[in-house]
Amino acid sequence: MVKVLRAKGVFVALVDETTQTYTLEKGDFMETVVLTHVVGKQYLQYLKRKLSIPVHYFWNPEMAEADAKSKSRKTE
């Protein structure tokens, strides 16, 4: 989850390890969230709506990382 968010340009910082509370920041978006091990589809849709991250990336984190790498290569 964190890997995908970071690969898609979201600044992710751990606030509390015991509760798994993180801060997420990207552009105007700024939220404190508790990221649980199992995340439902509705919540992924919420993240998609707010952060423009395709839902399928959360099932295939490698795709998000590969996409981020290819974009960085194009800009080089």
Place this chain on the structure above:
Amino acid sequence: MTSAEKNPKKALSKGKGSSPQTTAIHGTDGSTHVVGIGNLKVIICQDGDSWFAQGLEIDYAANGHSLDEVKENFQTGLKGTIDLHIKAYGNIEHFLKVAPQEVWKELHSNPGRHYRYTQVSLHEDLFKTLGYQGINFIEPGQELVA
């Protein structure tokens, strides 16, 4: 609308009929911020193996393994997000966005549980409370004054 002593902020939406009005207040004395969110409508529904909570008058959502956990995560996250916005902007205006129409429609047609949520939180501006004035950059050659 309720108001704080200083710097009161706006209400979010007007209730219809007997439905309680959702309010958001923000008061500050310059170092401590009091934020109250009143009667925020939150819809909670089961989402596969987890639970999902979505605020309607404020577009904020949380996830959890159980009904109790999703409520707790929503409260923790909302308070933390308000804290972030106060630290970044000094107010909560950027956060006061209503969930889009499609979210209202989708969740209202869903047989989820509807809750009204109220919280009041204190947010200290530690720099001002402790009298810190940020980082003092000292250039080489400058004398340190004790």
